Amino acid sequence: MTALSPATLGWLEHQGFTVTTPATWVEALTHGSYNGSGADAADYQRLEFLGDRVLGLSVASWLFHAGDAPEGKLSQRLNALVSGTTCARIARSIGVPQHIRLGKQARDDGGADSDKILGDVMEALIGACFIENGFDAAQAMIYRLWANELDGDVGKAKHPKSALQEWAAGNRRAPPLYEVTDRSGPDHAARFTVQVSVRNVGAAEATATSKGEAERLAAKAFLERFG
Template sequence: MSALAPETREWLAENGFTVRDEARWFAALTHGSMGERQDYERLEFLGDRVLGLSIADWLYAQSDAPEGKLAQRLNAIVSRQMCAQIARGIGLPPHVRISRQASSDGGRDSDNILGDVMEALLGAEFLDNGFDASRKLVHLLWRPALESGAGKSKHPKSALQEWAAGNQRKPPEYELVERSGPDHAARFTVRVKVQKVGEAEGTANSKQEAEKQAAREFMEKFG
């Protein structure tokens, strides 16, 4: 049977997780580079849905905003970047089981990996303790993001799209100009161009985040 390290089990308890099936939590913390029969991928799939429903439920109860505004906030709060931020905030990186090579390639601090493991832990919490317990834990861990107003401002790509339309320009064009690093710690550089105005670039751990960064940079230069 897979056994959690005592310090990892203590860390989980300190952050509100309740471990029952230890093998399940062991899998939730295991990256595919370890080559073991079970890793975090299936639990991440489940935890992603637990997180989404928990945040949607909170937003619906706390606000009478229209569907579009609710969706905008939801997308920001459950984003991979936000999940990775929560993971770092509670001290997750040292507890991820990842190969030496993947770790040396930057995997232990990758937004993609930390975000996935964070969701996998929510999947394990749901299976061990049910939805009510999982929802309470999400509200506890994500409270700073919920109370900070994350997602209330317009998405950078939407803002740029509206800016271009308002200035009688063609829609922005996004182009992937570089992808570097191994799959588990990839870096993407995207260029956005608005005809007869200019261009800007953004680099991040995912193509979507790089596009957002490029749009943000463009608006700062030309908006």
């Protein structure tokens, strides 16, 4: 039977997770690069798949009951609140990086601080909570960990890419053009540099751990410079 280390078990319990089947939580914290065998070989991908759906439904329900915003605004906030960037931010806030099981190379490459990995593990922990304790417990945990995000401004402002698209149209400019100018690092800790340009106006560049986030940051930088 797979066992959790005392430190990780104590951390999970401190975070409010109820652990009854240790192997489920070990799986949620195990990256595909980890060199285990037998039960240890399972990684977090299946639990991540499940947790992603539990998170989406929980946040959608909260948003629906929180006010009377139209569908477009609800979708905008939902996408921001369940994004990999937000999940990674929550993961860091509760100390997930210290407990991820990574292979040596992945850890040396900075995998424990990768937005992609942290976001995936956060969703896997939600999936583990659902498997262990049911939907109500998982939803309550999400509402507790996401409290500041739900009550804050995440997703309320227009997405920078949409704002830039509208700015270009409103100023009778060509649509923004996004181009990946550099990609570095291994797949689990990749860095993307994206340049966005508008013909006869200028360009801006940004780097992030995903292509989508780099595009968002580049659009934001463009608007700050030229908008």
